[in-house]
Amino acid sequence: MARKPRNARRVxxxxxxxxxxxxxxxxxxxxxxxxxxxxxxxxxxxxxxSTAYDLVLxxxxxxxxxxxxxxxxxxxxxxxxxxxxxxxxGSTQNAVAALKAxxxxxxxxxxxxxxxxxxxxxxxxxxxxxxxTPPLPVGDRPLLGDSPAIQQVLELVEKLARSQAPVYITGxxxxxxxxxxxxxxxxxxxSAQPFVAVNCGAIPENLMESxxxxxxxxxxxxADQDRDGFFQAATGGTLFLxxxxxxxxxxxVKLLRAIQERKVRKVGSTSEDAVDVRLxxxxxxxxxxxxxxxxxRQDLYYRLNVIELKMxxxxxxxxxxxxxxxxxxxxxxQQNGMSMPAxxxxxxxxxxxxxxxxxVRELENTLERALALSDGTTITSDDLQLQxxxxxxxxxxxxxxxxxxxYLDRVExxxxxxxxxxxxxxxxxxxxxxxxTFRSLRYRMDRLGIAGKD
Numbered sequence: 001m002a003r004k005p006r007n008a009r010r011v012x013x014x015x016x017x018x019x020x021x022x023x024x025x026x027x028x029x030x031x032x033x034x035x036x037x038x039x040x041x042x043x044x045x046x047x048x049x050s051t052a053y054d055l056v057l058x059x060x061x062x063x064x065x066x067x068x069x070x071x072x073x074x075x076x077x078x079x080x081x082x083x084x085x086x087x088x089x090g091s092t093q094n095a096v097a098a099l100k101a102x103x104x105x106x107x108x109x110x111x112x113x114x115x116x117x118x119x120x121x122x123x124x125x126x127x128x129x130x131x132x133t134p135p136l137p138v139g140d141r142p143l144l145g146d147s148p149a150i151q152q153v154l155e156l157v158e159k160l161a162r163s164q165a166p167v168y169i170t171g172x173x174x175x176x177x178x179x180x181x182x183x184x185x186x187x188x189x190x191s192a193q194p195f196v197a198v199n200c201g202a203i204p205e206n207l208m209e210s211x212x213x214x215x216x217x218x219x220x221x222x223a224d225q226d227r228d229g230f231f232q233a234a235t236g237g238t239l240f241l242x243x244x245x246x247x248x249x250x251x252x253v254k255l256l257r258a259i260q261e262r263k264v265r266k267v268g269s270t271s272e273d274a275v276d277v278r279l280x281x282x283x284x285x286x287x288x289x290x291x292x293x294x295x296x297r298q299d300l301y302y303r304l305n306v307i308e309l310k311m312x313x314x315x316x317x318x319x320x321x322x323x324x325x326x327x328x329x330x331x332x333x334q335q336n337g338m339s340m341p342a343x344x345x346x347x348x349x350x351x352x353x354x355x356x357x358x359x360v361r362e363l364e365n366t367l368e369r370a371l372a373l374s375d376g377t378t379i380t381s382d383d384l385q386l387q388x389x390x391x392x393x394x395x396x397x398x399x400x401x402x403x404x405x406x407y408l409d410r411v412e413x414x415x416x417x418x419x420x421x422x423x424x425x426x427x428x429x430x431x432x433x434x435x436x437t438f439r440s441l442r443y444r445m446d447r448l449g450i451a452g453k454d
Contacts, residue, residue, distance in 0.1 A: 009124060010034040010051070014044040014058035014070060015086070020111065024057060027113050031120065041065035045073055048081075055123045056083040057107075060098070068098055075102040082123045082162075086111060099165035099306045108260075115262060118276050122164065122189060143179055144327055145320035149312035153180065156309055161187035166259075168304050169282040171311030173418050174361030177282040178242060180311060185238040190278055193237030198230050201246035201433050202423045208251045210267045213258070219268025231264045234277045243422060244281040244304065245290050246433070249297065256300045279304065314359045321351055324360065329367050329379070341374055346381040354386040358414045361421075413448050416441070420450070 011028050015021040016039045025035045036051065038044035040062050048056070056074065058067035067085045074083050082104035098106055105119050143150060143157075160167055161184050169177045178197060185195045203211050210219070214229035230239060241247075247255065258264045259279065263272040281304045290296035314321055325343070333340040343351075347370075356362050370383040415434065423429035431441040444450075 009054045010036065011055045011057060011120070012036050012038060012044065012047060012051075012053045014038045014041070014056065014062070014067065016040055016062045016064075017059065020059070020086075023113075024111070024116070027116060028120065031117065033120075041067075041069050044070055048074065048077070048079060053081050055120060056081055058083060058085055060085050060087045068101055071098055071101045071103050084119055084123065096302055096306050099163070102163075103165070104162075105164040114274060118274075119164075122276070143176060143183055144324050145317055146323070147312075147317045147320045149316050150320060153309065153311065157183050158187060160184050160307060160309065163307070164278055165306045166279045166281070166304050167307050167309055168287070169280065169309045169311060170287075171282075171284065172313050172357075172359055173284045174359035175284075175311040175313055176360055177284075177311055178240065180309060181238070181240045181280045181282065184280060185240075185278075188238070188278070190237045194234050195238045195240065196230050196234035197240040197242060199242045199422055201243040202426075202429060204429075205248050205251070208248070209254060212251070212255070213264040214266040216266050216268035219266075223268065226266075229264065229266070231258060231275045231277060232273065235275050237277065239277045239279055241279065241281040241304075243283050243285075245283040245285040245287055245296060247296075249295075252297045252300050256297065256303060259300075259303050314356045314363065319352070321356075321363070322348060325351055325363060325367060328360075328364050329371065332364075332368055332371050336371065338371070338376060341371070341377050341379050344378050344380045347379045347384055350381040350384050350386045354384075357411065358418070361418075362414065365417075409448060412444065413450065416445060416448070416450055 085098040419430040
């Protein structure tokens with residue numbers, strides 16, 4: 001059956017509750033939209049086959065089926081229309097299932113008209129953006145590579161950019177989790193709005209609530225004026241929670257409420273403010289194991305882990321390491337006002353053989369050191385100062401003939417450097433992050449020749 005062309009923005013409301021359907025219809029008409037209604041899944045499928053819609057709003061449970069069936073039908077029929085579901089209050093499982101099936105967003109009953117308007121504006125803006133935004137050229141992508149591993153990531157990123165579902169990015173330290181989050185934001189309808197990145201492990205526990213939600217003047221000593229938090233700063237855009245596993249349990253409760261209610265309360269305030277943010281979280285830890293160990297709330301885990309994006313380690317990206325190395329070296333040379341040196345054959349061999357436990361971050365540090373040690377025209381294997389390594393499962397072992405202590409020192413140095421980076425060089429916070437005493441960390445840093453600040 002041929003589908004009728006659309007002359008104006010048209011929304012399909014699917015609900016067998018007459019009162020709710022009328023409320024949604026009236027609200028949407030006041031927004032200047034054309035609205036059609038269907039009282040069940042079967043009627044909605046027929047209307048989708050004959051009419052082009054800009055948005056579908058469907059209840060989750062109806063007499064002749066579930067809204068999830070409609071979401072799946074739209075995905076299978078490849079209809080270019082975002083669909084949002086309406087779930088019973090507190091029905092997290094249904095909302096998560098719908099988002100994983102391809103729903104754009106969800107609303108909880110009783111439906112907030114303010115949230116409805118926000119969702120509709122976001123959905124319709126998304127449709128325009130998709131038509132107007134061309135694919136990013138390879139040179140402008142923050143994620144480089146031609147290997148199947150990275151291509152799979154890029155394909156999923158494009159799909160995630162068209163959704164409002166929370167994304168959970170996993171991967172080893174230095175594998176590009178924040179880069180992936182920024183690319184999702186850049187390709188989404190929120191790209192013109194802020195991208196706010198937060199390192200959850202670098203915020204003192206007693207400041208977390210005020211940093212995330214803001215505070216009112218006079219809320220505590222030193223609060224001499226109102227201040228917005230991360231949620232308010234990211235309104236309309238994306239909030240990226242890096243190392244989310246480091247959040248203390250008390251803050252996890254507050255974060256869960258903010259996600260469920262889509263409202264936050266500033267410290268010292270008696271009222272809540274509505275916020276519209278897309279959440280992306282990441283950690284190098286195994287969050288499921290943190291849940292099993294009682295360190296992370298299961299309900300928050302399911303809220304954040306709607307769709308998982310796994311970043312591949314550098315050692316699984318084949319010859320992409322050479323492509324990335326040349327790109328990084330060109331940038332470093334430009335920053336230093338130098339011509340880009342060439343890689344000697346032995347240097348390329350060393351790059352391919354080394355396991356890079358610190359991934360792209362370690363590669364960047366290695367190349368920066370090599371650039372300083374080189375003659376300015378060629379990077380050799382001696383300039384890289386790498387030792388070949390092999391990997392057995394998750395256990396890294398030194399290459400043949402590699403002294404055990406050298407290997408252990410390298411692993412320890414990478415772990416300390418990573419912790420210092422996450423805490424902006426603060427040794428006290430880094431020690432807490434690593435689970436050692438400050439004195440122990442200071443001793444290890446002195447032994448390994450690592451600088452830091454108190």
